[in-house]
Every structure is written in C-alpha cells, then in structure tokens.
Amino acid sequence: MYQVVPGGAGGTITDVIPKQKHTKDTRPLVGAGVIGLLLVIAAVTAWCYYIASLRKAELLKTQLLDLNKDGYIIRNQGGSIVFRMDFRSGTLDLDSCSKEEEILRCGRTTDRKLKFFIKTVRPKDTVQCYRVRWEELVPDIPVEHAMTYKFAHWYGGAVSAIQHWPISLSGQQAPKPFVTSDIYSNRDEFGGILESYWLSSNATAIKINNSVPFHLGWNDTEKTMYFQARYHDTPFKPNLGEAPCAELSYRVCVGSDVTSIHKYMVRRYFNKPYKVPAKVMFEHPLWSTWALHKRDIDQEKLLTYAANIRKYSFNCSHLELDDRYTKHYGDFEFDPVKFPNASEMFQKLKSDGFLVSLWIHPFVNYDSENFHNLVERGLFVREPTGRLPALVHWWNGIGGILDFTNPEARDWFASQLRSLRSKYGVSSFKFDAGETNYLPWKFSTKNHIRDPSFFTRRYTEMALHYNDRAELRSGYQSQNISCFFRPVDRDSVWGYELGLKSLIPTVLTISILGYQFILPDMIGGNAYLNHTSGERALPDKELYIRWLELSAFMPSMQFSIPPWEYGNEVVEIARKYTAIHESIVAPRVLELAGEVLDTGDPIIRPLWWIATGDETAYKIDSQFLIGDDLMVAPVLEPGKQERDIYLPAGHWRSYKGERFDIKEALHLTDYPVDLDEIAYFVWV
DSSP states (O other), X not given: OOOOOOSSTTOOOOOOOOOOOOOTTTHHHHHHHHHHHHHHHXXXXXXXXXXXXXXXXXHTEETTEEEETTEEEEEOTTSOEEEEEEESSOOBOGGGEEEETTEEEEEEBSSSEEEEEEEEEEEETTEEEEEEEXXXXXXXXOEEEEEEOTTSOEEEEEOOSBOOSSOOOOSEEEEEEOOOOOTTTOTTSOOSBEEEEEEETTSEEEEEOTTXXXXXXXXXXTTEEEEEEOOSSSXXXXXXXXXXXXXXEXXXXXXXXXXXXXXXXXXXXXXXXXSOOOHHHHHSOEEESHHHHGGGOOHHHHHHHHHHHHHTTOOOSEEEEOSOOBSSXXXXXXXXXXXXXXXXXXXXXXXXXXXEEEEEOSEEETTSTTHHHHHHHTOBOBOTTSSSBOOEEETTEEEEEBOTTXXXXXXXXXXXXXXHHHHHOOOEEEEOOOOGGGSOSSOBOSSOOSSTHHHHHHHHGGGGGGTTTOEESOBSSOGGGOSEEOOSOOOBSSSTBTSGGGHHHHHHHHHHTTOOSBOOOOTTOOOOGGGBOSSTTOOOHHHHHHXXXXXXXXXXXXXXXXXXXXXXXXXXXXXXXXXXXXIIIHHHHHHHHHHHHHHOOOSEEOGGXXXXXXXXXXXXXSOEEETTTEEEEOOOSTTOSEEEEEEOSEEEEETTSOEEEESXXXXXXXXXXXXXXXXXXXXX
C-alpha cells in the first residue's frame, strides 16, 4: 500500500488503489511500440525520399531525353530508345543539377567542378534536337562520351581504306585525332574527306561542333564509339591565351525518318556549293596520264595519248597531265628535257580541241630552285617554336609544305598557277594531297589554327578560282569550294580495300558528308604493280569492264588506262557507256546538281533514301540511286554474269524494257547481267 500524506493538521489517513509495477510480461509491448514508431518514421522518411527522387527524376527529364549520373538516353515518339550516350570522363553529381525551362545544368561531378548542360531545341514539328556541352574547368582533363551504336545502322564520318556501307567497325581503337589523312599510305587512319557527322537508320543524327579538339575511338565488342575532346598528346591546340581546358559539345537530332533528318542536318549545319562546275565535266570523260604512264610522262607520250583519244572517237572534257612534268618537285616550269617545246605542245593540243589541266601539290622539295627563297621568306609550315621550317616526308621525297594560313604563301602559290595559265593556257589543276598527316605532329603556322584539318580547308580554297574543272582529293568543311572531289587512289582489285567494291560505299559516304560533285577516280584503278590483278601491270580485263560500267553512272568519268589497250571489244564497250553517260546519266545529274546549291541533297543516294521503312535497304552497299528515279545495280564480283537485285516498291522499268509495278520491295534473284551490261531501272 501507498499512503497519501494528509493535507493538513488533524487529517486522516485514506486508502487508494495501488499502482502496479512493470513486470517482465509487459516489457515486450513497449519494445514493439518503439519499433513500430521507428518503422513509421522510416516509412515517412522513405516516402519523402521517394517523392524527392521522383521530383529529381522529373527534373532530369526534358522532352524525350532522360539524364542520369552516368549518361542519358533519348526515345522516339513511340517510346523506343533510339540513342544512348554514356559519360566516361566522370559521374555527375545530380544534387548539383537544375532545370531552367528547356535547359538541364549540372555544376559538378563526384570529384570536381565542371560546366555541363543539355538544351532542348525543337526547330520543327518532326525534329527534336539537343545541344550537349561538357566543359572541364581544369586543364588537360579529357572529356569522353561513349555512344552506343547497336540500336541502328550508322553512316558518315570519314572515308576509309576499307569502306563499308553502313559503317562496320572492327576491334578496339583508343580515341585518336579525327583529322584528314592519306589512307593510301596510312590505311588505318581516317581519310582525306572527313566531317564530324554521323547519321543512323533510326532517324538520329549527331554533329560534333567544329570547335572541339575531337578524337574518335571505338570498341566493337561493346558496340560503342568513343567521342573525346583533349589537348594533351595531340596536334589540336587551344586558342592563343586560353588554358587547355577540353570541351566536348555536339548536337543530337531525332526525326521521323532517316531521309528527312539528314535533309534537316545538311540544311542546318553544312556548307553548300555556290555554283555547279563546267557542264562538260559531267558530260564527257576526263583523261589522265597517271595510271598509264606514271612519272614517265613526256611531251611525245602526251601528244600520242591525245591523238589516240581522237583516233578512237572518244570525247574529252580535258586532258590531265599528271606527275613529274617538272624537273624537281616544287618547280612550276616544265622540264626542258621531257618537254622540249612545251609552248608548241599546248598550242598543238589546243588546235586539236583539247584543254589541259596540271597536277599540283603543296610541297616544295629541298632540291627545287624555289626552296631556298621560300625558306628565307618564311612561307613554309614551321616547327613548334616557329624559328625553323619543318621538313616533311611525302611520297615523292623530302621538303617543305607551304603554309596556307599565311596570306603571303597563298599569294605566292596562286601566282605560280596564274603564270602557268597565262604562259601555256592551262585550263585548271588537279590539287593533290592536302591531308594533315603530311604536317609534323607538332607544328606552327603563320595564323594559329586549333584544328589541324583546318589546314586542309585552307588548301582546298586555292581551287576556288579554277573550280569549273578543278579536282581535289581532300576536304574538310570544303563543300562550298564547288569543284569535283575525288576519293584517294584505288587499287586495281575487286575488294573493299580500295578496290572496285569500295567505290559505291565511298561515294555514298562522301555524298552524305555533303560533297556532291564526285569524280570516282580512274576506271580500272591506278594499276600499281603491287596492287594489280592482271598482266603487264594492266588491270584485269573483266575488272576494267565492270569498273567502266559503274563509272558511267557516276557524276563524272575518268579514264587513264585507255580502252584500246584491251582491243576492239573493250573499245566498243567504252563507246557504248560513254554514250549512255552523256545521254542518260549526265542530264539527270546536271538537273540534280542545280538543286544541290539550294538543298545540299545527294546526287548519288542510298536505297534507303526512298525506302526508309525497309530494314534491307539500310544494308545494301552494291546498289545506288541517281536522284529518286534511276536505280543502278552493277556486277562487282569476278566471273559473274548475274546478281541479286533489291528493287524498292514503286513503278520501275528495267534497261531491258521489263515493267515492275510493285507495292512492296522485290528481290530479283540471279538476275542475268552480261559482261557488257549493267543493270539499271528507271522510275516510270
């Protein structure tokens, strides 16, 4: 019993209900209550965290793009993933991210500050674009993003020695400078015509900004392309006075189909030609001395070559006098031994109706009479300190390479070309080389350039005054030079490595990169002794005929090994296809060439251009379209007089007169094509 103390004097003692002590039997109930309370608190905390996560997830969405700490994905309108990019140079700290209307910004990775944003742009109803930029604030830290390419077929980038359509990557390659190179001499590098643009079959395109010190790598096992920006161990340089802080910036655009998204990208991001080259370049073949005579050309051989063109009744847009007509490389005067009467020779050719172009290049060898003068004037590319000219090794020796960022060097080079035109009546020039692999790894120029490939651009500008008939083999942001661009030399073989099979994939790639006036190199290849199938260093006869047939359906034709070397049969086939080129192909190509000035659309088009919903069309590399209404299917295999043909849905008439009215694509198996034929179909 407990007692209550009386409240005053004289009070009495009162009994009360006793208060029980806690026993061992009641303590678990208290513990359960505490645990329950903790569970309630945990549940409330989890709910709050979940709500916050939902808000953060919603914050990191913009239109059809979802951002996370390791990368982002883009979906199409149907909800399917069409693009995935992973961050390999850091993990975003999502707590540093914010959203302002259509811009997602982040200020940190997990270990450093940076500037990162993705901005959504909707330029038209059928196109959704995203501007992405990752900028490092600390020097010499590379930025690397990894694009997954397993979702679709991809096209674009650069020409290559082994050319496939769509792109086929093999093995693993650490990111290396994405710059122009001579792939005949350096077959593992990127080619001489190059743009940082790729397009996929699921209507997605990516364009790397031109300001990026861009390096490209890949991993075929992971189906990943590595897009990297860096300033260390590279020929790229930051702007003068700027710290070497890397920035990777690019645009990703998604459209309704592959053709429409490419049209949008070309109109928005590519230069376009401002004029069409000379009409006769599209109508009549060009005749070069190179594959036939190599460096052994002389006055007598050139005149004989011209006489035979007339003898065998062929047309000629112009004669191209190739290598070694000067005594030394870097001279701009004819070798008096090989060309004892150069002026009379040009007069003779002119009277016979021939225009002549000359092979030129950016090199001046040390034994040229011009070398010492140019050294004293400082007109060569120089070593990094800028004190001495840089000697370079190219396929014809050792010398300096003119610095085309230097106005004085450009003026000197232009004056040599004007002198040749004035003295001999030279019609134009074949501008050879121009790739950055002929620059030293480290170099300096009169005017600072961040991107080595800008040197290529400056060299191609020298062709502007001659672009009616000029020819270039390298190009970077050079679509507006408005002359013919030629893929690097082909070998006289059938395969994909600089052979006949590489021709269509190469032309399609160049077209997708915005270069539409294409000269597909010499019929039959260059007949190099170590890369030729045939006797007497002549290309194999069957190879030559199939090459001739394919070339007849290209924007321009170029002979060097002449058809009369093979006898009357091949002469007749050559006459047949030069006539087809002039009467059927050239009029359509010239019509499309005029449209290029406004649209930039390809003249030579892939089959998916008119069959965007057909998976088969995305993989065909042995057929092509001229415009939308002429489809060509050459034979590209030795010993074959038939081939399988994919015919897109529509109304077609074959060269044999057959009519095909089909609502779905049709596969013609073992379609007969004789040796003197090429299969082509016209839209009715």
